[in-house]
Amino acid sequence: MIRLDPVEAAKQFIDTHFPNCQGALLSGSVVRGEATETSDLDLVIFDKKILASYRESLFDYGWPIEVFVHHLTSYRKFFEMDCKAAKPSMPRMVAEGIILKDEGMLESIKKEAADLLKKGPEKWSEEVINTKRYFISDALEDFLGRNNRAEDLFIANTLAELVHEFVLRTNQHWIGSSKWIIRALKQYDEAFTSEFVEAFDRFYLFGDKEKVVHLVDKVLEPYGDGYLKDFL
Structure with a gap:
């Protein structure tokens, strides 16, 4: 299968698998300009209809794809867990992510993530x-x-x-x-x-x-x- 441009592949994936989501971001190495032959697409999906957050690994449009699916409040739990561990994976993905779809809520979530990153981890006693x-x-x-x-x-x-x-x-x-x-x-x-x-x-x-x-x-x-x- 021919590998599509990462942004185009991500958009098509969202249109096919999450057409009714409220927001979607493309993040990871392809966004940072660090992609290699083995890189995947990291997608963060916000869908108010899901009951619980989940992660799924797929292959489509020539790319391995990691999907992180949240409803409109569940992401905060992952922000909190990551910050407590001082490894802000989810805040970083959201803050650096390219907006692919947005019904008006992603800018505030991205700012929330960026503020957490800027604040840094809790000070050690x-x-x-x-x-x-x-x-x-x-x-x-x-x-x-x-x-x-x-x-x-x-x-x-x-x-x-x-x-x-x-x-x-x-x-x-x-x-x-x-x-x-x-x-x-x-x-x-x-x-x-x-x-x-x-x-x-x-x-x-x-x-x-x-x-x-x-x-x-x-x-x-x-x-x-x-x-x-x-x-x-």
């Missing part, structure tokens, strides 16, 4: 910061105390996740998962992101742990006494 700091230092001790390549790989993965979360949340920025870890870090500080990638890349390529340790120490030092240097 000192207690949470200390707990997260403990998790990172504990993982680092495991990382330095072992000489088992297989185990080290997975401890490094854990450290990368924890450090990215700590840096972003203590600076009141949204976090990510998978590819969005790097995207979220870049939105915060591109120079730090380069240092982060270089440190873990050097470990994965050569087994050199020193840059990872220095990175962790740099991140935690403002919240303690820099004691991690004792492990070097």
